[in-house]
Amino acid sequence: MKFGVIVFPGSNCDDDMVYVLNTLMGYQVRKLWHKETDLQGCDFLILPGGFSYGDYLRSGAIARFSPIMQSVVRHAEQGGKVLGICNGFQILTEAGLLEGALLKNNNQKYICKNVFLAATQADRLKPYAIPIAHGDGRYYADNDTLKQLQDNEQILFQYCDAEGNINVDANPNGSLLNIAGICSKNKNVIGMMPHPERASDPYTGNTDGKTLLQKLIEI
Amino acid sequence: MKKFIAEIDIMPIREILDPQGKAVTLGLNNLGLNEVAEARVGKHITLQLEAESEDKAKEKVETACQKLLANLIMEKYSYEILAVE
Numbered sequence: 001m002k003f004g005v006i007v008f009p010g011s012n013c014d015d016d017m018v019y020v021l022n023t024l025m026g027y028q029v030r031k032l033w034h035k036e037t038d039l040q041g042c043d044f045l046i047l048p049g050g051f052s053y054g055d056y057l058r059s060g061a062i063a064r065f066s067p068i069m070q071s072v073v074r075h076a077e078q079g080g081k082v083l084g085i086c087n088g089f090q091i092l093t094e095a096g097l098l099e100g101a102l103l104k105n106n107n108q109k110y111i112c113k114n115v116f117l118a119a120t121q122a123d124r125l126k127p128y129a130i131p132i133a134h135g136d137g138r139y140y141a142d143n144d145t146l147k148q149l150q151d152n153e154q155i156l157f158q159y160c161d162a163e164g165n166i167n168v169d170a171n172p173n174g175s176l177l178n179i180a181g182i183c184s185k186n187k188n189v190i191g192m193m194p195h196p197e198r199a200s201d202p203y204t205g206n207t208d209g210k211t212l213l214q215k216l217i218e219i
Numbered sequence: 220m221k222k223f224i225a226e227i228d229i230m231p232i233r234e235i236l237d238p239q240g241k242a243v244t245l246g247l248n249n250l251g252l253n254e255v256a257e258a259r260v261g262k263h264i265t266l267q268l269e270a271e272s273e274d275k276a277k278e279k280v281e282t283a284c285q286k287l288l289a290n291l292i293m294e295k296y297s298y299e300i301l302a303v304e
């Protein structure tokens with residue numbers, strides 16, 4: 001499988017993503033500049049974290065109109081895999097590839113810390129410990145959309161405590177249903193606020209992110 | 220082509236908690252303005268544009284609002300279009 005990491009002006013987690021996929025996991029990876037439209041044969045596209053276009057207007061709003069996004073949308077519509085992390089998740093919701101929106105954290109703060117994630121569908125009992133780093137991570141969707149996400153098992157990750165309990169105290173940003181990550185109806189487009197690439201190298205003292213990425217690649 | 224100015228307001232929808240507005244309310248109360256019960260914070264955008272008529276200008280502003288300037292999941296918009304000489 002060949003990975004394409006899309007670089008927008010203001011992306012800043014692209015190098016980490018390439019390092020994890022290539023150096024740590026051994027996959028073939030290409031960086032794709034946002035002005036290109038050729039996906040260079042990549043099967044799995046990653047929209048990395050950062051502050052594309054300075055987060056002007058709304059996070060992810062302007063990146064959505066970058067030339068490469070037309071190719072990303074086409075890739076997704078044909079069933080190709082797309083993963084958006086943090087700002088990448090925001091771009092995917094703005095592009096309409098994932099439902100809902102990401103609003104300002106309810107405590108008005110940029111939050112940078114380790115959180116626990118309950119993987120709703122995974123065959124894993126222990127929650128993942130993964131860092132978050134965002135100011136606009138409060139997942140919001142109307143009630144009909146939330147119900148549809150639940151009915152179709154589109155909620156992939158929810159914020160929880162160290163024991164895996166999903167409750168208000170474990171919700172860092174006010175996301176509805178503690179949602180940290182979702183996927184499209186067809187499961188091929190995935191978006192999540194936490195940064196698995198920042199918890200993949202053994203030097204970080206935590207490799208849960210690598211385990212999680214491997215699982216997402218295999219979905 | 221005629222010249223127009225569009226004055227656009229974009230506000231978070233009522234159902235959504237507006238943390239920025241909450242912080243501003245607190246600030247206003249601390250200032251001694253205890254009469255202020257709620258502040259909500261949005262954006263104001265001014266566009267200068269050319270169009271054949273006011274209706275055409277309106278069409279363009281609608282497209283701008285719906286496709287980029289506002290995210291209708293979380294925001295609503297309103298605007299006024301003024302012809303300029």
